[in-house]
Amino acid sequence: MSDKRPWSFREIIIVLVAFCFVLFINGAIPFLMLPTLGQVVWSMGFAQSYATGSLIDLHVHDFGIPNPAAVAFGLAGVWPASLLIRLGLHTADAYSGMVALWLGLAMYSAYQIARYFNVARMVSLLAAVAWMTMPIIWAHAGYSMLSLGIALLSFYFLAALRLFMVGREANRLSFIIVATYFASAIIAIFMDGYTFMMFACGSSFLLLYSFITRPEVRNIFMKVVIPVHTASFAVAYILYRAFIGKSGFTAESIDMFRGWGLDLSFIATPTTGILWLPDFLGLSQTRSGEIYYGDASVWVTTFSLPIILLGSWAWWKSKQRFKIATGVFCIALLSYYMALGPSLKINSIKPEYLNLQVMPAELAIAPTFNAWISENIPGFNTMRASYRWSALGIFAFWLLFIISQARKDNSRRFAVVGLISLILLNMPNFQIKWKKSVAERNMLQQIDRQLVTAFKQHIHPGEIVSFIPWGNDFFANYLAPKAGFRTYNIGGDKNVQAAIIAWPSAMLQAGAPLDTTKAKNALKLLVDGAADVLVIPYFDMLIRTPPLLNVDETKALQHEKSHKIVNISPRPDQKAEFQTVIEALKNLPYIEVSESSYFSSVRLRQQFTGPDNRMALLRSISENIKYPIYFGANLKNNASGALLQNGWYDLEAQHVWSQSVAKLLLPIPQNCGIKTCYAVVNFSVFGASTERPVKVIFNTMNKDAPWNHTIAIASGGQQTVQVPISENEGVKILSISVPNATSPQLMNAGPDPRVLGISLQKIELSK
Template sequence: MQFSFSKSQTPPVHIGQASFYVIACLFVIFVNGAVPFFGIPTLGQAVWTTGFSQSFANDSILSIHAHNIGAPHPAAMAFGLAGAWLAGVFIRLGLHAADAYALMVACWLTLAFWGAYRLSRALEVAPALSVIAALGWGTMPMVWNHAGYSMLSTGIALLPLYMWTALRFLDAPLLGHYGRAISYLMACILAIFMDGYSFMMFATGASILAVAWYWRKRASWLHLGIHGLCFLTAYVLFALYIGRGQYAAADLNFFRGWGADLGFFLIPSAGVHWFADLAGWSRPRSMREYFGDESVWITTFCLPLLVFAAVFFLLGKGRYKYPLMLILLFGFYMAMGPSLKFNSLKPATETSLSMDAKYAIAPTGSGFISQHVPGFKNMRASYRWAALGVFGAWALLVAALSRTQRKEVSVAAALSLVLVVAANLPNLPQRWELQKSYRSQFMQIDQDLLLSLGQQLHPGDKVAFMPWRNDFLVNYLASKLDVVAYNIGGDKNFEDARRFWPEILKTMPLGGIPDDFSQRIVSLLRSGDADAVVIPYVDMLWAAHRWPYPAEGREALRPKLLELSASPLVSVAEETSYAVIRLKPPSVLPSTRQE
């Protein structure tokens, strides 16, 4: 059964194909945990992001700076504005922040699925097989296992969409096809305001395609000029938004520590993929034995995909295979970081997550790029370049599905893609329970913390949380209560904000409780720089990632609270997870109060 909307050349829509498309897209959304009212993909980054979203919503639908956090200046988002802004729209429509976040991710994944489908169709793949190809991309561990890094996940998911706009632009003559150039520019702007890592992957992959098309005389020098102008325009807009040209680069030891060990591509980590665990193929890994953090090894397994991509590179034909192979090779080359590692273990005496060159097998040569080339030197988590390599491998496999290939090649490629999907999936029941627990924890933050804090703070209050840290949880609390907090989550964000803080607050070390802690609080209140000071007993970074969180700071802060309670100038209201300090009413303050 089929129906058609018009007599144009648009092919008719098959109900069966449309149903298959919708089911496959919903499955990708489910695997990624973006199911509003039931589960959310992550907790910590959802709390962090929706703090910005709520602050945008407090102002207007057009706001792109947060006024509730990072005072005294409005805060720009270091990354992820495209996601946070959309979540803010959903919050204004009445959704709870958790569900707004889930719906936002679901929307971007839906667009990403469509982009992967459109790219497959552009590679001359049949509609049903294009749906399988999009399903294969949306279930890559590089996509779903980066959910804990917020818009990094959606940025990687959108790579096929970005690359499709590049192909459309490069394949068309410029005269009469201005819309393709505009859509390419829009993709560049979306990419940089979604996530910097995937923006650089897009820029690199698209540049490889552009040079290849020019070399084959399929694109002109004008195509190359507009290509460069699109990325430059996106970069300038982002620089104007954040107020700087770039953030400080990390040293090479960081790049090396977060470079992918070759073993991570070949052997899956325990507890990540259901099939590998069932077959006994996976192996346990931890930060005690490897440099970097767990994201380096739980996202990078791709052996089945690499094997099939290599096979179909040799068997297939077409104009795409060599540029795609170059994208694959460059992505994995950069993912290794400055040094070659193969089962390179951390010495028992080494506690740093970064890695000295002496612990690696040999240099890869990419260190010069990571140190000196703009954009590349900000890609400090080197392993994430593997997303570009995985894209190249996936696209090679998709190209083998094309109608232009021999039938036996396309049938074998389709079966291979199904096997890749099966190998990549997580333990779905276990993951679903985790995603449901994230939403429950988010709701519990409201019950345990937000409601009581709302009794102590009033909209518009200037508030300092002391001692200050990388305060992820403050983003949400301050914005939801509509107060104005100096604190803000995100290492780049709090470094930007700290430059303009009151001296009393700025000179305190991160997480520090100096001897004059109580006196600083009193001075901050008496100066009028703060209406209230909140002393949290929980770590406001890690409590955003796991709630309830133990009030482990209570005992260390107890002597300071006793000093403040004895002061004739301030009142102390103590709750389970925090204390709030305010000046006493003017009628009871000593006559020496500062004006």
């Protein structure tokens, strides 16, 4: 970098204007704009929870209970935002402020890459703006940290260039270069999994290419560069694995990779309503999910023909002078190859009969032969949105253009014209961007004023809430720390997968669609004391279309200062859908239902709250249950809800399976007061045989009359155990434990992944 002169006041002003322009394009000007809404609600729930807890505790304890929850991705964004919330910023401004900070680092890194190749100062700034205004970045704002991860490819590869481009005389590297590389790998994995994989693959390829083509530096590569590279990604992976508590996430079906693969027509033709200049020139094409595979992100983010052409030209011009250019060009080609997914698509249209986002193999033009990679290699097998690999390709082509400008005989004029053309072609409609981002900030503030306030009025601080039916509940993340309650529900598909492992069975069984049977079964959560209140929301907990917020677009898009720009309204169809369920719950004598504009809350009546009163309620309910009791599909819901406490799966035709640990209520008839009666439990045990005996432990939880019994079962046949019951006990709770319970899947006895304990068929009474 030859230009070492101080920055002039004029240059500083230009830099600030350029940065503000980048923030505007990304919808991230604090106190004015918000990039998106749905993912903000999801991620800022974690940030709000962090902000009310310890600085060093990186798990949340108020949603996704009973286990502490780790944010599946985006910790590198969520934690800094929590610091801004601690400083007093509103959630919306904390999010925009956090985004602005990371975008600032990404823009600075892009500038430094250009300066690294001796590009002039102002041209480098223009190059940085060109990278930061790529649609692959700003059009992914709805995916929160993915957008930031893509932007930060400049930061990651700046660290890689400084590490790999060592001179032949070097025998060591500075601490700053090594530390920055470690930091980049750790930030990448905690920001977003997709871009971490892009960084890992791209940098590894660049390392290998440099090692092969630069024999003069192989000594320092073997001694320093390769160990630093390997250790950086190994440490990052170990830290992430320790944080989320497992090695990775479930692989996706290959049809999903195919459906979210990049259609070549998306590269060449932008989508209508996304880019201002192509729309103005009539060069855009209308696209929708009714016609194309995947979702909108596949076709609104991937227009990249201009940078591909510029980058390819740049490689041709600079490949002889700069060895690294061919390595970067190969990264671009390989990235686009992976972005295609398992099958080639060129304006591929879904047939009318197919209403799916995934794509069957027989509908593709031809295979790309990368399906094996996506199916079998860890990391690759979870990158289900294949098209996102194009982000690395776009960055590589941008980098090639920057490298080409390092030639001394190059004219600055061409670089300036090329970069300005890129920026103009990639611009969104300014008016729509402004109005949309301002409206979304107003929406989040209105959520606080209306929805959070409603929950504070109906839910007491510290109460345990169960939203039914449960699903991918983004709003649970936001409402729990904001309103001060705790909940089993959580948003984020990976976070839901982690949370449900520890949920009570009654919660597990209350998924969508909600009906009267499921709702009454969920009442076990209240009776057991596992929850204080059930909430049936009249709004979409995932914030999909149609949205929770019924916005008067005319008013919202005027950016009025009034706090009533947005009106949060319940969905009438959802309220009507649950009306039958709510009326059925109201008819139960021990249940109290309170309705608000946005949800119904379901509680035990005051006289049944507290441990002693709940036991009295259980006794009252069980008095109407007569022996013998047959467990099957015909068992009345009220009876199953009372008898089957924690640890049971759904009733089947002639039995019900327990988990490895379960609790069972045994009714006590009045005529068992004089002498002891016995409840005869009829059951069988999964997986028991002479080669694999299974121990079953029974014990009662009554302090005054403890009883326990252990049986070693060596067959899958019918078994019985007699449990003493007496009227003076009030209520008898039987705990059943099968320590080495397993699943049919693990026993190679079928595809069922459930861990099965005993199969309970009936309970008889013996005197």
